[in-house]
Amino acid sequence: MKPEFLIIAENVEKWYDNNFHVLRGVNLEVKTQEVVVIMGPSGSGKSTFIRTFNALEPYQKGRIIIDGITLSHDLKNIEAIRKEIGMVFQQFNLFPHLTVLDNVTLAPIWVRHWTKKQAQEIALELLEKVGIIEQAYKYPGQLSGGQQQRVAIARALAMQPKIMLFDEPTSSLDPEMVREVLDTMRSLATSGMTMVCVTHEVGFAREVADRVVLMDEGKIVEIATPVEFFSNPQEERSQKFLSQIL
Amino acid sequence: MLENIGINWIKKNLFNTWYNSILTIISVIFISWLGSGLLTWIFTTADWTVLKDNIKLFFVGTYPVKLLWRIYLSLAIITILGGISWGIISSKTNLFNKQNLIIIFSISITSIIISLPLGRQTGITLLGLLITIISSGIIGQKYLSKVSFFTKWLSLIWVITFFLVTGLIEGGLFLEPVKIDNFSGLLLTLFIAIISIVICFPLGILLALGRQSKLPIIRWLSIGYIEIIRALPLIGILFMAQVMLPLILPPEVRPDRVIRAICGLIIFASAYLAENIRGGLQAIPKGQTEAAKALGLNTPLMLTLIILPQAIKAVIPAIVGQFISLFKDTSLLAIVGLIDLLGISQSILANPKFIGKYAEVYLFIALIYWIFCYTMSLASKKVENN
Numbered sequence: 001m002k003p004e005f006l007i008i009a010e011n012v013e014k015w016y017d018n019n020f021h022v023l024r025g026v027n028l029e030v031k032t033q034e035v036v037v038i039m040g041p042s043g044s045g046k047s048t049f050i051r052t053f054n055a056l057e058p059y060q061k062g063r064i065i066i067d068g069i070t071l072s073h074d075l076k077n078i079e080a081i082r083k084e085i086g087m088v089f090q091q092f093n094l095f096p097h098l099t100v101l102d103n104v105t106l107a108p109i110w111v112r113h114w115t116k117k118q119a120q121e122i123a124l125e126l127l128e129k130v131g132i133i134e135q136a137y138k139y140p141g142q143l144s145g146g147q148q149q150r151v152a153i154a155r156a157l158a159m160q161p162k163i164m165l166f167d168e169p170t171s172s173l174d175p176e177m178v179r180e181v182l183d184t185m186r187s188l189a190t191s192g193m194t195m196v197c198v199t200h201e202v203g204f205a206r207e208v209a210d211r212v213v214l215m216d217e218g219k220i221v222e223i224a225t226p227v228e229f230f231s232n233p234q235e236e237r238s239q240k241f242l243s244q245i246l
Numbered sequence: 247m248l249e250n251i252g253i254n255w256i257k258k259n260l261f262n263t264w265y266n267s268i269l270t271i272i273s274v275i276f277i278s279w280l281g282s283g284l285l286t287w288i289f290t291t292a293d294w295t296v297l298k299d300n301i302k303l304f305f306v307g308t309y310p311v312k313l314l315w316r317i318y319l320s321l322a323i324i325t326i327l328g329g330i331s332w333g334i335i336s337s338k339t340n341l342f343n344k345q346n347l348i349i350i351f352s353i354s355i356t357s358i359i360i361s362l363p364l365g366r367q368t369g370i371t372l373l374g375l376l377i378t379i380i381s382s383g384i385i386g387q388k389y390l391s392k393v394s395f396f397t398k399w400l401s402l403i404w405v406i407t408f409f410l411v412t413g414l415i416e417g418g419l420f421l422e423p424v425k426i427d428n429f430s431g432l433l434l435t436l437f438i439a440i441i442s443i444v445i446c447f448p449l450g451i452l453l454a455l456g457r458q459s460k461l462p463i464i465r466w467l468s469i470g471y472i473e474i475i476r477a478l479p480l481i482g483i484l485f486m487a488q489v490m491l492p493l494i495l496p497p498e499v500r501p502d503r504v505i506r507a508i509c510g511l512i513i514f515a516s517a518y519l520a521e522n523i524r525g526g527l528q529a530i531p532k533g534q535t536e537a538a539k540a541l542g543l544n545t546p547l548m549l550t551l552i553i554l555p556q557a558i559k560a561v562i563p564a565i566v567g568q569f570i571s572l573f574k575d576t577s578l579l580a581i582v583g584l585i586d587l588l589g590i591s592q593s594i595l596a597n598p599k600f601i602g603k604y605a606e607v608y609l610f611i612a613l614i615y616w617i618f619c620y621t622m623s624l625a626s627k628k629v630e631n632n
Contacts, residue, residue: 056536075544082542093537097556106551107541152537159541 005029006067006163006194012052013061014045022048023059024218030163035195037205037226040215041241046198049215050165053196054078054085067162083111086156090168092148094140094155100127101136104155112159119158126154130184146177150184157188164188166197202245206230214238287605294363296603297610300594301364304610307430307590313422317433320411322378327407329379333386334397335628341383350376408444412437426504430585432614438504438586439573442511446572447565449512450519451554457524468520475517480575484510484582507579515572522564526557559630566626570619577615587611 007030014023022045030036038046051057052064055071055078064071066081095103104123108114114122127133130150132143140148149169156164166185170178182204189195189208199205205212205226212229214221214237222235230246233239260270297304306317333341342350353376361369390396396403415437417423429437456468475483487510492500501509530553538548558565580589591607594600600607 054540056539079542079544082540085540087537087540089533089537089540091531091533093531093533095534095537095552095556097559107543110547110551111542155541 004031005065006032006034007053007196008065009049009052009062010064011062012049012059012064014048014052014057014059022218023052025062026215026218026220028213028220028223030194030196033192033194034210035189035193035197035208036211036213037209038196038198038213038215039200039205039241039245040221041244044215045218046215047167050167050196050198053163053165054082054087056087083159084162085165086159086161086163087165088149088152088156088167088169090171092140092145092152092172094148094151096140099137099139100132100143100151103140103151104158107155108158123154123158126157127151129187130154131180144177145173146180149173149177149181153181153184153188163194163196166195166199168198168200170199170201200245202230214241216241292606293603294606296594296600296606297363298365300600301368303590303594304431304587304614306433307585308428309430309433310424313417313424316414316417316421320414321375323407323411325375325378326382327403329382330386330390330396331400331404332379333383333388334391334400337387337391341387350380408440412441426502429504431590432587434504434579434585435573435576435587436618438508438511438579438584439576442508442515442572442576443569445508446512446516446519449516450523451558453516453520454523454527455549457520458527472517472520475514476521478514480510480514481578481581483514484578486510487513488582503584507582507584511572511575514575515568519565519568522561522568523557525564526559526561527553529560530556562626562630566622570622573618573622574615587614 007028009026009028012023012026013021015021026045026049028036028049038050040046048057052059053066053071058073067084069077069081071077071081094100095106098106101120101123104126105116105119108119108122109116112119124133124136127136130153132147132150132154135143135147135151140151143151153164153169169185170181173181178201182201185195185197185204186208197204197209207226209226211223212226213223214229214233214235216237221237221241222229222233224234228234229238230242233242261267302311306314309317354373357369357372357376360372386396413419414421415424415433416426426437453468453472456464457472459465459468484507487506488503491506491509495501534552534556535548538552543551576586577588579586580592583589585593588611591611595604595607
């Protein structure tokens with residue numbers, strides 16, 4: 001039976017090494033094909049929170065269940081879960097010594113053990129989809145920020161993940177390149193991908209999100225549909241946050 | 247026209263201000279005074295028969311004369327493979343660009359010039375090697391670069407050749423064995439340097455990774471090793487390897503003195519290499535590991551596919567610098583009693599027939615060291631640009 005929730009986070013608590021309490025009991029459930037946008041001021045723990053889903057950040061208390069598998073400290077378990085979660089970073093983090101095509105095919109070949117030919121076919125398809133097939137044989141350094149981020153999206157999708165995490169994907173882009181990345185994300189959402197996005201893009205949240213989550217000081221302040229959240233926020237903190245960004 | 251350009255260049259670069267003009271004149275006087283002295287010495291006073299009479303000793307030491315064909319064969323194999331690799335690597339560029347033409351031209355001139363002091367045979371051998379490398383370079387570029395077997399497995403072919411050539415020189419199996427301890431001259435220097443370089447490189451990588459390991463025991467051991475070895479003088483380590491290794495090992499195991507020397511060099515060089523590579527590892531942004539992990543790569547895959555290629559590329563100049571100094575450090579082996587290039591020079595000079603010919607002999611071996619070190623330096627530039 002397919003689990004109803006692809007991501008279940010229960011009471012996740014995390015302290016940094018310097019004893020800073022960054023996550024103070026966060027609960028979130030994400031359904032299959034749902035798009036959740038997490039907003040909040042900087043330092044609220046939103047990036048740290050989504051990075052616990054694929055164990056890039058360890059957490060000390062609580063429980064995270066991805067696609068029915070509880071995240072543990074076992075390396076095999078972590079690697080199995082990482083295969084199912086694609087992640088896009090603020091700084092793109094493409095591999096600069098590999099061509100665009102090699103960036104996209106690397107994980108399918110070495111982790112999924114596809115043949116090179118098969119991986120390249122799928123990679124070219126994905127690059128076509130994100131609109132940069134003509135750059136396939138260039139190196140990341142030769143591409144603009146927006147193009148690099150779209151390669152990063154294609155690279156994550158090449159593993160055919162069940163979930164895509166976006167960690168401020170447009171925050172280090174020039175304004176005129178934000179749109180091309182958001183368009184790619186939008187079409188991904190319409191195709192039925194389960195997505196959790198940390199972003200400050202209000203327009204994207206309004207239009208694409210099923211639910212908007214506001215985090216502050218390591219806690220979830222409010223979860224609401226975008227219509228409710230942006231027009232009629234319930235919590236005082238949400239009202240204050242929205243008055244600052246709108 | 248050309249004359250004008252030359253005069254303009256001189257005006258612009260040598261006489262552009264009054265103080266530069268004075269500096270230029272002083273330098274010209276100084277250099278011509280030094281240079282004319284050197285040239286006069288080379289062509290009149292110096293007695294080059296010491297090189298001509300001992301040419302075999304310098305290059306292969308006391309390697310049995312009837313087995314010399316193995317050295318020639320090894321040299322031929324390496325030259326051909328080197329030429330082929332050169333051709334394959336520059337498959338899309340011109341083999342005979344300006345820089346390469348200058349190198350080829352100077353080698354041919356050198357081979358003619360050295361025939362005078364070193365005898366015709368040495369000159370012909372050098373010229374032969376040059377022709378071999380050029381022709382195999384052309385073959386490599388024209389034909390073999392299109393054969394995927396060669397382009398794909400080039401590094402593996404080199405590894406096999408490495409074992410083939412060492413086997414050929416050492417003998418064994420159906421070849422008459424030559425004891426390693428009887429190696430001497432340039433042959434010994436190269437034998438020790440190449441084996442040390444080949445082994446210390448992976449060791450250095452492991453130590454650098456160990457130093458960054460999350461496991462405390464591995465980290466402490468690596469740090470301890472690196473810091474202790476870097477605090478010791480190389481000559482001390484070489485003596486210890488000669489004297490103490492037999493004390494530590496069980497009496498049945500008595501490694502050759504050459505092997506002990508190689509151990510000493512590897513122990514020393516790997517610690518320095520580890521620090522160079524650690525510098526490269528630290529230059530890799532954290533995002534690279536995060537991206538690799540997020541894609542589901544395990545640690546060995548992440549290291550070999552993402553981290554190490556970038557880290558090593560970033561520190562190629564430092565690594566090659568380490569290899570060059572390792573090559574030159576082999577001359578210390580003369581002090582612990584091995585007869586390397588420097589050692590054989592000293593024993594030649596001890597021969598009453600050639601007493602007092604220091605300048606000729608040391609200038610000659612300095613030239614040999616320079617040729618090898620400069621070749622490494624050139625190769626590193628090539629690798630960096632690729």
